[in-house]
Amino acid sequence: MKPLCQRARSSCGACCGLYNRAGHGEDAIRDRLDARTDALSGVARTREAFRAAAARIAASEPPPIFPSVRVCPLLGWLDPERMRVGCLAHPAVTGGADLRDEGVYDTSICESFLCPSHSWLTEEEAEIVDVTCADAHLYGLVVTDVPFVRAVLEAVGRLVGGRIERRHLDREPVRAALRRLLALKEELEPGSEGLFGAFRPGPDGEPVPRSIDYAAIEREGSPWDAILLCVGADPRSGNDLDRIEAEVRERLDATARAIRV
Ligand code: SF4
Ligand code: SF4
Structure with missing residues (x-):
């Protein structure tokens, strides 16, 4: 790697x-x-x-x-x-x-120091994130959140019926669609927990794992729960779960369409 x-x-x-x-x-x-x-x-x-x-x-x-x-x-x-x-x-x-x-x-x-992503991401996953983000802001938010990368790639793969590969990113429309999906990380409410992946600051400042409390908002879980959790789509962190879920679905579909063309 x-x-x-x-x-x-x-x-x-x-x-x-x-x-x-x-x-x-x-x-x-x-x-x-x-x-x-x-x-x-x-x-x-x-x-x-x-x-x-x-x-x-x-x-x-x-x-x-x-x-x-x-x-x-x-x-x-x-x-x-x-x-x-x-x-x-x-x-x-x-x-x-x-x-x-x-x-x-x-x-x-x-x-x-090398962060845990170095041992968790494959070289191909790292290449996909690099080629897709291609900057100094979104890239760091994404590459340090391996569960988010995996959840997004797995969800796209589910829709297209196969694994997304580095070669798919040679086409600009695929890069643009996947970047828009990953850029959910940049569009969260100020102070949103999702900026830091599936963690939030605990009382002593240490990161603690989060989960989305669907029952508290009287709804079932989501097929995109892994993505929603990583982007902090929890009403308690100031985000509208239904709106972000709709965005996730629309951006996933757009990415899958771009790959299929
Ligand atoms: S910027 Fe990072 S690598 Fe450089 S001195 Fe500070 S902590 Fe160390
Ligand atoms: S990828 Fe980012 S978080 Fe990981 S070691 Fe390098 S600079 Fe640090």
């Missing part, structure tokens, strides 16, 4: 806390990455200067959603076009100095 963090078309900063600030819509996240990249651009490549800059940046940002998940102020844009998110303290970016000790972890953790 090739690392998931920097792929051919997409990049991820989830474990550096990309989505863990109050105010985690795409625009707010991009603004935050802009501000960090600008703030660090003129800073001397020394430990002291980066430590001070990291403290200034952190103090200027809103609080985390999950207090137990750290948010690193050294995560920013790697490229002039500001399309690729990554570590601005990495020696490949600073031009030599390894300044990752001045982030919220230390160099050895940053260097060695």
Whole structure:
């Protein structure tokens, strides 16, 4: 499995806390990455200067959603076009100095950590997510939520009567339809639990598993329960279950139609 963090078309900063600030819509996240990249651009490549800059940046940002998940102020844009998110303290970016000790972890953790998706996703699934998302925002929301990826691919496969494969994504209409389905992750109510997969913040800040309480809203379960759970389609998280279920069904059908053409 090739690392998931920097792929051919997409990049991820989830474990550096990309989505863990109050105010985690795409625009707010991009603004935050802009501000960090600008703030660090003129800073001397020394430990002291980066430590001070990291403290200034952190103090200027809103609080985390999950207090137990750290948010690193050294995560920013790697490229002039500001399309690729990554570590601005990495020696490949600073031009030599390894300044990752001045982030919220230390160099050895940053260097060695690989999230569980690396062992759970197959290379083909990873390729499908990379090719379909092809960005620095939706990709990280999706690639870190293996149950969501599996539930979506399994549901599409059920409709077309076979497994969706990487080769299907060579066709732009299939990519667009599947991306629209995955983009449910970006369209949830502000603060929705679905942004973080099938978990929610517990009282101590640790993630705890969720389930949709269908009985409480007096309805049967859904054939798309696995997808709905991952996107947080639970009225208690501010989302309209029936509306999201209809969206899931419509986007699944559209993806299946695009594959069948
Ligand atoms: S969450 Fe996983 S894929 Fe994303 S940057 Fe961290 S290790 Fe890489
Ligand atoms: S220093 Fe570590 S935690 Fe911070 S952005 Fe770099 S890799 Fe992520």
